[in-house]
Amino acid sequence: xxxxxxxxxxxxxxxxTKDYTLGKVVVPALRGVDLQVHPGEFIxxxxxxxxxxxxxxxxxxxxxTATSGVVSVAGQDTKQLTERQLTHLRLHTIGFIFQSFNLVxxxxxxxxxxxxxxxxxxxxxxxxxxRVNQLLEQVGLAHHAKHRPNELSGGQRQxxxxxxxxxxxxxxxxxxxxxxxxxxxxxxxxxxxxxxLNQKEGTTFIFSTHDAKVMSHANAVVRLADGxxxxxxxxxxxxxxxxxxxxxx
Amino acid sequence: MGQLRxxxxxxxxxxxxxxxxxxxGGIIFFGTLLVVVGGALLDSMDSAMSRSIIGSVAGHLQxxxxxxxxxxxxxxxxxxxPDLAVLDxxxxxxxxxxxxxxxxxxxxxxxxxxxxxxxxxxxxxxxRLRDLxxxxxxxxxxxxxxxxIDSVKSHVRQMVSLMEEQRNKSRxxxxxxxxxxxxxxxxxxxxTDAFWDTFESDPxxxxxxxxxxxxxxxxxxxxxxxxxxxxxxxxxxxxxxxxEIVDGQPVPxxxxxxxxxxxxxxxxxxxxxxxxxxxxxxxxxxxxxxxDTDPQLQRWVKENQTQTREILFQxxxxxxxxxxxxxxxxxxxxxxxxxxLLSEFLSTTDDNFDTRYQQFYAELxxxxxxxxxxxxxxLTITAFTRTGYVQSVNVKIYGTYQFKGLEKSAMAGVIxxxxxxxxxxLYGYLSPDRKAEIAELQKNSGLKAVDRANAEEALFxxxxxxxxxxxxxxxxxxxxxxxxxxxxxxxxxxxAARVYSQQEIEQGVALSAAIxxxxxxxxxxxxxxxxxxxxxxxxxxxVVSWQQAAGLIGQFVLMAKLVLYFAVxxxxxxxxxxxxxxxxxxxxxxxxxxxxxxxxxxQRSFILSMVLVETVLLGFVFGAGGALLGSGIMSALGSAGxxxxxxxxxxxxxGPRLYPTLSASxxxxxxxxxxxxxxxxxxxxxxxxxxxxPLQAMQTDE
Numbered sequence: 001x002x003x004x005x006x007x008x009x010x011x012x013x014x015x016x017t018k019d020y021t022l023g024k025v026v027v028p029a030l031r032g033v034d035l036q037v038h039p040g041e042f043i044x045x046x047x048x049x050x051x052x053x054x055x056x057x058x059x060x061x062x063x064x065t066a067t068s069g070v071v072s073v074a075g076q077d078t079k080q081l082t083e084r085q086l087t088h089l090r091l092h093t094i095g096f097i098f099q100s101f102n103l104v105x106x107x108x109x110x111x112x113x114x115x116x117x118x119x120x121x122x123x124x125x126x127x128x129x130x131r132v133n134q135l136l137e138q139v140g141l142a143h144h145a146k147h148r149p150n151e152l153s154g155g156q157r158q159x160x161x162x163x164x165x166x167x168x169x170x171x172x173x174x175x176x177x178x179x180x181x182x183x184x185x186x187x188x189x190x191x192x193x194x195x196x197l198n199q200k201e202g203t204t205f206i207f208s209t210h211d212a213k214v215m216s217h218a219n220a221v222v223r224l225a226d227g228x229x230x231x232x233x234x235x236x237x238x239x240x241x242x243x244x245x246x247x248x249x
Numbered sequence: 250m251g252q253l254r255x256x257x258x259x260x261x262x263x264x265x266x267x268x269x270x271x272x273x274g275g276i277i278f279f280g281t282l283l284v285v286v287g288g289a290l291l292d293s294m295d296s297a298m299s300r301s302i303i304g305s306v307a308g309h310l311q312x313x314x315x316x317x318x319x320x321x322x323x324x325x326x327x328x329x330x331p332d333l334a335v336l337d338x339x340x341x342x343x344x345x346x347x348x349x350x351x352x353x354x355x356x357x358x359x360x361x362x363x364x365x366x367x368x369x370x371x372x373x374x375x376x377r378l379r380d381l382x383x384x385x386x387x388x389x390x391x392x393x394x395x396x397x398i399d400s401v402k403s404h405v406r407q408m409v410s411l412m413e414e415q416r417n418k419s420r421x422x423x424x425x426x427x428x429x430x431x432x433x434x435x436x437x438x439x440x441t442d443a444f445w446d447t448f449e450s451d452p453x454x455x456x457x458x459x460x461x462x463x464x465x466x467x468x469x470x471x472x473x474x475x476x477x478x479x480x481x482x483x484x485x486x487x488x489x490x491x492x493e494i495v496d497g498q499p500v501p502x503x504x505x506x507x508x509x510x511x512x513x514x515x516x517x518x519x520x521x522x523x524x525x526x527x528x529x530x531x532x533x534x535x536x537x538x539x540x541d542t543d544p545q546l547q548r549w550v551k552e553n554q555t556q557t558r559e560i561l562f563q564x565x566x567x568x569x570x571x572x573x574x575x576x577x578x579x580x581x582x583x584x585x586x587x588x589x590l591l592s593e594f595l596s597t598t599d600d601n602f603d604t605r606y607q608q609f610y611a612e613l614x615x616x617x618x619x620x621x622x623x624x625x626x627x628l629t630i631t632a633f634t635r636t637g638y639v640q641s642v643n644v645k646i647y648g649t650y651q652f653k654g655l656e657k658s659a660m661a662g663v664i665x666x667x668x669x670x671x672x673x674x675l676y677g678y679l680s681p682d683r684k685a686e687i688a689e690l691q692k693n694s695g696l697k698a699v700d701r702a703n704a705e706e707a708l709f710x711x712x713x714x715x716x717x718x719x720x721x722x723x724x725x726x727x728x729x730x731x732x733x734x735x736x737x738x739x740x741x742x743x744x745a746a747r748v749y750s751q752q753e754i755e756q757g758v759a760l761s762a763a764i765x766x767x768x769x770x771x772x773x774x775x776x777x778x779x780x781x782x783x784x785x786x787x788x789x790x791x792v793v794s795w796q797q798a799a800g801l802i803g804q805f806v807l808m809a810k811l812v813l814y815f816a817v818x819x820x821x822x823x824x825x826x827x828x829x830x831x832x833x834x835x836x837x838x839x840x841x842x843x844x845x846x847x848x849x850x851x852q853r854s855f856i857l858s859m860v861l862v863e864t865v866l867l868g869f870v871f872g873a874g875g876a877l878l879g880s881g882i883m884s885a886l887g888s889a890g891x892x893x894x895x896x897x898x899x900x901x902x903x904g905p906r907l908y909p910t911l912s913a914s915x916x917x918x919x920x921x922x923x924x925x926x927x928x929x930x931x932x933x934x935x936x937x938x939x940x941x942x943p944l945q946a947m948q949t950d951e
Contacts, residue, residue, distance in 0.1 A: 054947060058944060058947060061848070063847075063848050063942070063943040063944050063946075063947070064944055083853075084852060087847070087850055087851070087852050087853075088850070088852075090848065090849070090850045090943070091849065091850020091851075092850070096848050096849060096946070098845070098946060098947065099947075100841075102841065102842075102845040102946055104259070104842060104845070104846070105842075106258075106259055106262035106263055106266065107255075107258070107259065107262075111255070111258070115255070115846075115849065116849050116850060118251045118252050118255050119252070119849070119850050119851050119852075119855065120850075121251075121252070125251065128251070164849070176947060
């Protein structure tokens with residue numbers, strides 16, 4: 001833990017607000033959030049619906065920009081970057097795991113995983129194949145490389161998505177409710193897989209969830225409420241707090 | 250490389266997964282098919298028609314006077330003959346045109362038309378009788394001549410009785426007021442034995458009576474419209490090598506004469522009964538039509554049954570008897586009336602038609618004159634000259650001709666050929682012969698030439714002393730005394746026998762000149778160069794391509810092409826809108842996918858190329874399908890040929906069948922159009938796709 005803290009943070013959020021405009025009404029989604037994530041962390045963002053989890057993840061993922069405040073990813077202030085540079089940052093630094101898997105349906109499992117590598121244009125064909133196969137091995141889908149996404153179960157699909165997110169060896173992987181569309185056992189497996197990769201590769205994970213069980217795997221749980229940073233707890237603390245919150249209801 | 254392969258793969262797999270793509274593909278498929286097939290057909294027709302026009306009369310270029318009011322239109326314009334100014338002296342223009350290195354030959358021409366009378370059967374027979382009596386007056390009577398006269402006389406007598414019969418028949422239909430008593434009286438007189446008994450005492454008076462009173466009662470002679478091209482016949486035949494003589498012989502070099510178009514000869518001068526039989530046979534054999542189902546064929550059969558007069562009048566009593574015997578034998582009955590026999594014989598059905606057709610030509614045709622004009626006959630053509638007075642010229646018919654491949658084309662078939670000398674006379678320009686004739690007339694009659702400016706003064710002025718009027722007294726010109734000297738050579742027979750030198754043919758007016766080029770590829774260029782050098786030389790000439798010279802017909806394919814291109818244009822505009830819409834929908838359907846790609850790190854340019862590659866591939870695959878099917882259709886048509894269903898099409902097909910070919914340009918045009926349309930129609934949807942936010946990837950299904 002100390003070693004991680006000693007490094008400069010990979011994500012640094014300072015007093016960030018985000019407003020959405022719905023018609024003429026301005027809806028604040030984040031009202032001044034501060035957060036620092038260090039390399040190698042496995043962080044869960046928790047909070048009820050509408051608390052701003054997804055918004056926060058989008059800002060970190062450079063798919064959205066803050067209304068005010070500073071979002072800095074891998075040492076770069078995202079506000080200073082052009083659209084092209086943001087895309088470049090996403091491609092090379094960040095991996096995404098989506099709630100609904102979001103695989104390209106006309107491509108095979110292998111091609112879906114290979115896709116970011118093709119966009120990167122860094123590796124040649126053999127290197128790509130090696131990398132993809134290695135990841136499929138890790139997620140346990142080596143035998144499904146030629147399948148199409150619609151031939152797989154939900155859990156298998158999400159494992160493909162995990163492989164796709166990690167194939168570029170990103171510093172940071174973001175997962176918005178990765179287990180929401182999965183049954184609890186399968187969801188557990190995905191979290192286990194993510195955890196394993198976090199420990200083996202040292203990849204930083206930030207994922208949102210409202211499932212206490214899933215949270216328990218995290219190094220730290222960042223709680224949001226009404227667009228505000230509530231607290232940053234250890235998993236055990238979080239469990240207790242959640243239980244208390246549940247009793248409170 | 251990997252990216253492009255991926256894009257292709259994505260595009261290819263998307264190709265058949267979306268119904269919208271199948272719809273777009275269908276449009277592209279048919280669009281390409283249309284462009285390929287339609288374009289190739291029209292191109293083939295264009296080149297076939299150009300062969301027809303160039304090879305028949307037009308040549309590659311036509312030259313005519315720039316003073317002309319109308320544009321040259323070789324096949325006739327919308328409102329009759331175009332008003333052209335003449336080229337005064339062809340012999341001056343020819344060397345000028347021939348100077349151009351790409352000009353092979355120059356042929357003088359003039360196109361005009363006249364009405365000719367096909368001749369009344371009674372008139373023609375009476376003329377024959379008159380000739381025989383003239384011969385008797387000159388040479389004295391011989392037994393052979395006598396027999397000949399008697400035979401023709403009895404023919405005339407038979408005609409008169411036939412006319413009487415028909416008159417009685419029609420009387421039942423007409424009110425008595427409609428019958429001219431004078432006509433009836435004349436006919437009655439001609440029927441009497443007394444008339445024929447006294448015939449020999451004054452045959453010419455009797456003939457005159459028949460000619461003036463009887464012949465006009467037979468409304469038989471048609472007025473036929475005849476178009477002719479006056480030209481240097483030798484040069485014409487050498488230049489237009491598609492031309493071939495069918496009957497008779499070519500007009501001997503330098504002589505006056507005419508060549509009738511075989512088509513015209515068959516369709517307008519043939520015995521109508523025979524023509525109808527030919528037509529029925531052709532429709533049956535070529536177009537598989539049947540008498541019992543086709544109303545046109547039924548009409549022809551009906552006309553053959555009822556309109557037998559032409560045959561009846563042609564046959565003299567001896568031949569009538571022979572015809573009756575032959576028909577009785579063929580039909581196996583004893584009916585004595587030739588009219589009824591003919592009517593029965595010509596009541597053809599699908600079963601007996603072929604036998605009857607054969608019998609007609611074997612049994613009846615030898616007794617008949619199948620054509621109203623024979624090779625060697627003199628034809629009197631009467632035409633209005635440019636200045637409006639009527640001019641008649643006798644021309645000997647030497648033969649018939651046709652253009653190879655255009656035998657059945659009415660368009661090429663309306664053109665009869667005439668020597669340039671006769672043409673010039675009919676057009677109202679004096680040949681040197683005529684000029685000499687008029688000069689001689691003036692000299693012999695003592696008339697003075699008075700030009701128009703001085704006419705009033707000469708006729709009525711004080712100085713004139715009325716000498717002009719005074720000298721024109723009766724008796725000064727003796728009718729009986731033939732003009733002598735130069736005039737002797739101007740008699741009709743001599744004119745026909747006269748041989749003109751090439752110089753005489755070329756020195757004089759022509760309406761236009763056809764130019765054949767050595768290299769037809771350089772037509773446009775040569776045309777421009779000729780125009781420029783004509784202007785430079787101070788010659789007022791218009792130079793036009795064969796297309797322009799052919800008038801409306803030349804524009805036909807151009808118009809057809811415009812229609813096709815317009816149709817293609819509309820189809821592709823519609824396609825553009827549909828594809829555009831469909832692609833918008835497709836893009837909206839794929840917002841999540843595009844958003845995901847953007848989130849993962851795909852740049853906008855990648856999304857743009859993805860959509861474009863998809864459409865272009867779509868266009869390529871379905872376009873290639875359409876082009877392939879189009880090529881298949883064209884190659885099938887190319888080997889089988891498209892039959893020219895009716896005779897008008899022979900001209901456009903340059904023969905009985907069009908063998909269309911597919912050129913690379915048709916395929917390339919189709920591809921370029923298809924790719925362009927699909928690319929253009931996708932630009933906006935593709936642009937929209939690049940604007941899809943990566944945030945879209947985050948949306949959940951719920």
